[in-house]
Amino acid sequence: MAQIPLSNLSDRKILLGVSGGVAAFKAVALTSLLRQSQAQVEVIMTKAATQLIGPASFQAFTGRAVKTNIFVAQESVTSNHIQLAQWADIFVIAPATANTLAGLSWGFGHNLLTCTALAVTCPILLAPAMNTHMWNNPIVRDNVRRLKEFGFHFVGPTQGHLSCGTSGPGRMVEAEEIYSAIINLLDGR
Template structure:
């Protein structure tokens, strides 16, 4: 997978910089062309000579150390890279990338890069959990940056906690995995719905649910990284959407129905991860704020149109995936939903289990097809769940029962 690929390896100034040497060696042995960029701080932990010897290429440190008058180094490196990997990535390096700073060779190259970026953070656990770092990581993720999460272990500061750089083997595997799936959905058009819908009662009140949009956003991001053309229809969400998708914002169930049916015929894959309201106020939305009157308020609700069922009935060549958030009898309800709504796959989870509910960054899911359980995924980040789901979909596309678009 790595043979002939051009990879920039950025090494920043943390004690884990020594692992960058092992990662560099593994990438070169796998056939990649590796150009190493070190920050000045990184050279305090490991010598440029070591990385030069392992990469068999000059190591870049100083933005102004231009060696070839025919090119500007940081632009030339960025233009020819298939992937940029930062390992280890310190809190400072992450902040620079999030803020768009360009005050050294690595940050300048990153700002000029159009290729995907993979970051492997490494730092003290309190630094990793600091709100500023968390915010920077979320911002980068919303722009499509990929991550290899740090592990839990002995840190240089003496703590045993999360923040330890992933092992070189893990990072190399993540790189190979990305190259393996990066073109899997090339030429495919993917529609993803995300977030919760809002059914207004009056100008200031509405009915909604706890969906944050994180799962749907992760699926849209994964599809984009696999080469698909992605349309994302999003309702009420708690996080920024991924960059690079065609974003359509909606509010109500009816608006979501209109948005997805308007583009459905030209889609190859549809993943309906949104939590759509089942009911709305029967009398419609009041023009004015509903005033208090008495101790009780009775609302009459009516059913909204079932978006997934509508798509299932209209399906011709599309591969249709639905979600089922349950609190009991997960398999029974998931299989019933799959058959009634003519889905190719149903992704089900028990939202009463810790780590599998709304708003979190993790999920625990079971994927069902017409034959029953396809795969049960343990507690994983929503990005990992999204990647695995898209891989399952890609594997089943020829068996979707229809023509290719």
């Protein structure tokens, strides 16, 4: 991982949503950068995300239980979607799958991640990740357009090697780039 200058985020509360893309492993690296910056970090994972990476990887960095279920109250500073939403200074969703983008675009609250997104008043930063054909799909394009109109912020995707063996747009940007986008948004840039 390339080293970047870290900010002091000791007074910052970062809510990280992880949906079911293979780039979820990069969200662990992002969590590490945020914790090295002294930020408080809460993680929400979708069910699909937990199939791709274990919640324990995030918990190891945050020291807090990962939230996955909208109906189960888990012991933490925050427990349900309203508390999580009100707690956060920024909600970062990385990776953001095509499915999650669709849910956000149309206002679904079908899981803890999308339900929380409906309730936040802080900025939401999306880091999409998907196959190039998915990213170029007119339905996805339309959802991205809608989300931008609603004020969602985006970082990436970029071009490059994809886990499906192809190369093109759809690759999630690296943790350092998401980190920089978070700093810019928190600084009002």
